[in-house]
Amino acid sequence: MKERNIGIDILKFFAALLITNSHMELLYGKYSVFATGGAIGDVLFFFCSGFTLFLSRMGRFDNWYKRRINRIYPTVFAWAILSAFFFNQHQSMDYTIIHGGGWFVTCIMIYYVVLYFIQRFMLHHLKWVFGIVTLICIVWYFIMDRPENYNMYGATYFKWGHYFLFMLLGAMIGISQKQWNFNLKTDFIKLIGSTFIYYAILFAGRKYPLFSEFQITSLIPLLFIVYYFYKVCSSNALKKWYTNKYIGWVIKFVGGLCLEIYLVQYSLFTDKMNNIFPLNIFIMFFIIITVAYILRCAGRIFSQTFKDGEYNWKAVFKLT
Template identity: 45%
Template sequence: MTLIVNYYNQIGGGKNRSVILLKFLAALLITYSHMGLLFPQYGWLVTGGSIGDGLFFFCFGFTLFLGRTDNFPNWYKRRINRIYPTIIMWALFSSFFFGWNWSVEELITTPCYWFIPCIMVYYVIFYIIRTFFMNHLKWVFMFFSIVIVLGSIWLLDYTKSVMYADISFMRMYYFLFMLLGAMTAIKKRKKRTSLRAGVSVLISVLFYYACMGSYKLNPMLCRYQLISLISLLSTIYWLFVFCDTVKIASVFDKPQVSKPIYFISTLTLEVYMVQYALFTDKFNVFFH
């Protein structure tokens, strides 16, 4: 465990540069994926949300397994203190400027933001896994993979591609990305060149979009849409490896580049919440 902590801290200030870059990229992709209302005539180009969500959950899993240990009440309280002050401030701001009405129940469950209740539940599961199954993450990953595959057989609509968007069960897919982040955090990684990692990212992304495109063009292929989950997991992993290479991480040697990247990466939750109010029909007038 000491080696893991040393690796996590060697960047300086306990911040892993590759994770910072992934959070930055996730914020950009999630924001872009919600801009369809601004460009309705080019909506088919607005994509990348699933990759951005996968990056978010990967980063959460990565950092959770490298953070300090504590008893559950104190550990979970830190998670609450990180998320809910932002929610409360946004509730006040959006009520004043956008006329949103928040009930106490909505502040706790945030129905407009599926990511928040999802991650709060995952925190509990991850604490249990980290406490009792730290050395058996591969088996845990296999177990949840089987559960997700079996659940998908019963819950997915195989007449269209809905795997990452239209059903609540989609949230289960992203738990695998948290587990992938955890496994990546505690395993000894091989040094790879940015070129090799970049090529692997490109292949994974192309395979993912080839899958998703085929499902939309031929609904009969939707029964095989779970295959896209493999390519999406591969995309997230190789994006991390790419950002973890020395050449790519050297971007932080330039303050004029590293400062905005770091700033945006620390505001991922805030960016996630604000964009729902910004990308609405009333802003379309500026884009036509």
């Protein structure tokens, strides 16, 4: 099972890159069209979460959910403190708990509740669950009121529904005993093809109102993107990257900061370095990674402060 998780670690690395790049429109200036990949980065993260979730010990719900809270909320609270001191962002306690991690954290904490009961009572019927959720999403999409220039991946609660499909896909593949055939060349071509179709549907939807009504069909190539992205990341060629002393360290370090990167990036973007484009992209990414690591350390300090025992500073500053 550990061998299979290597592909997930590599996938988290690409998820972190895509999530960061998608919010860099300010840095690209007139080249903002290249700031993309946000939806793909989000679904890769949901897929990874679903993949690993059912592989761990579940137990009683309250204790299991407590572990999920302990994994995420020390970082959320630490960021609320840091952002108040350094970015003048003052949030109330109720806002921090419900919205402090953005829609992403709120959404995934709700998903955890639903997935726990799916794991306990419908573990062997995940395909049926996937089908039911798909049907709910289709009905939801066509009965809701969609404004002009509607974007189903934008600021809308509908994405809270269809993103759940990707956690279920991750769970199904994670518990599958199937012997997967990983072919880097073939899977990479299929990944590129699925990505092209996905963006073609979105582009057509923005340009032609008729196609916009059916942008929900973009979920089909997006599911294939995630599937083939996982297969590419699980290929022997990329696993060699992972086992390389230096490349592997970067993959594990950046991939392990997915949550922290998502939380810190919005407060850091600036167009003050746009005169040195594209160098500003790399500088900003380095800044985001650095602040994300500081946040992770702060989150660990916050977590240890409210536990019995002495501080474990080695664990606080652990890089990977």
